[in-house]
Amino acid sequence: MHSLSISSRLGTSLSVFAKGQGQKIILLHGFPLDHRMWLPAAEILSINFHVIIPELRGFGQSTLPESQYSIADLADDVEQVRHHLASNEQVIVCGLSMGGYVALEYQARHGQHLQHLVLSNTKPNLDTLQARQGRLKMAQCATEQGSWAAASGMLENLVCATVQDNQPETVDLVKRMIREADGHSVAMAQRAMADRRDFEPLLSAIHIPTLVLAGDEDTICPCMATETWTQKLPNARFSCLAGVGHLAPLEAPIDFCSALSAALAS
Numbered sequence: 001m002h003s004l005s006i007s008s009r010l011g012t013s014l015s016v017f018a019k020g021q022g023q024k025i026i027l028l029h030g031f032p033l034d035h036r037m038w039l040p041a042a043e044i045l046s047i048n049f050h051v052i053i054p055e056l057r058g059f060g061q062s063t064l065p066e067s068q069y070s071i072a073d074l075a076d077d078v079e080q081v082r083h084h085l086a087s088n089e090q091v092i093v094c095g096l097s098m099g100g101y102v103a104l105e106y107q108a109r110h111g112q113h114l115q116h117l118v119l120s121n122t123k124p125n126l127d128t129l130q131a132r133q134g135r136l137k138m139a140q141c142a143t144e145q146g147s148w149a150a151a152s153g154m155l156e157n158l159v160c161a162t163v164q165d166n167q168p169e170t171v172d173l174v175k176r177m178i179r180e181a182d183g184h185s186v187a188m189a190q191r192a193m194a195d196r197r198d199f200e201p202l203l204s205a206i207h208i209p210t211l212v213l214a215g216d217e218d219t220i221c222p223c224m225a226t227e228t229w230t231q232k233l234p235n236a237r238f239s240c241l242a243g244v245g246h247l248a249p250l251e252a253p254i255d256f257c258s259a260l261s262a263a264l265a266s
């Protein structure tokens with residue numbers, strides 16, 4: 001895996017990890033995580049793909065701009081990365097959860113560069129009022145007390161019970177990513193997610209081939225709800241992975257990559 005840094009229009013820098021050769025696939029991480037959540041899947045995918053993992057603003061080594069950004073800004077960052085590394089090639093964009101919100105914006109803003117969309121453990125619809133208020137509360141807590149105080153409570157919803165019992169190293173890595181996330185970056189990401197666009201009414205207009213992946217132990221984006229909205233996509237496949245929670249590619253990288261490779265090959 002090699003790393004590079006791409007300067008953005010705002011004078012900030014985007015950190016990017018890359019490995020492998022072949023068709024380019026851009027992997028977008030969830031909240032409040034960084035490129036490390038993709039490493040096990042990237043090892044497998046890089047056998048056949050050129051894997052590109054940007055870190056979203058303020059996470060990992062990517063720097064945070066001073067003013068509030070939107071999910072659309074993050075999609076434009078992804079396009080900057082694609083342009084830098086893929087010139088005029090079309091790419092596959094695969095986003096998990098918050099990364100899925102960015103991937104949906106990417107197809108809306110830069111769909112001409114997209115060969116295939118992969119939406120993992122995510123949703124197109126807006127938050128309930130209560131969930132939105134929870135985000136703003138977490139943003140305030142993260143600013144005042146840091147990422148661990150704000151977001152450690154997410155842990156049991158990110159990693160499923162099966163993995164919590166059997167894969168302590170996975171749980172440790174997720175804890176480390178939450179602890180090492182910058183409080184201001186956590187706050188800005190929560191505010192950006194609170195104001196994201198509602199893609200549910202727009203799903204029927206997405207004709208790009210799309211794979212939707214869920215985990216049967218994911219309590220944040222449950223399988224049944226995910227399958228229901230997938231049916232509104234005109235050109236989509238759905239797969240629900242067994243024994244997997246919200247972080248499918250980290251919890252079960254082999255199953256995740258098999259489902260992804262099968263869908264992309266068909």
Ligand code: MLT
Pocket residue numbers: 029030031032096097098099193220246
């Ligand atoms: C994530 O995993 O990225 C978060 O669950 C996204 C969210 O808070 O909606």
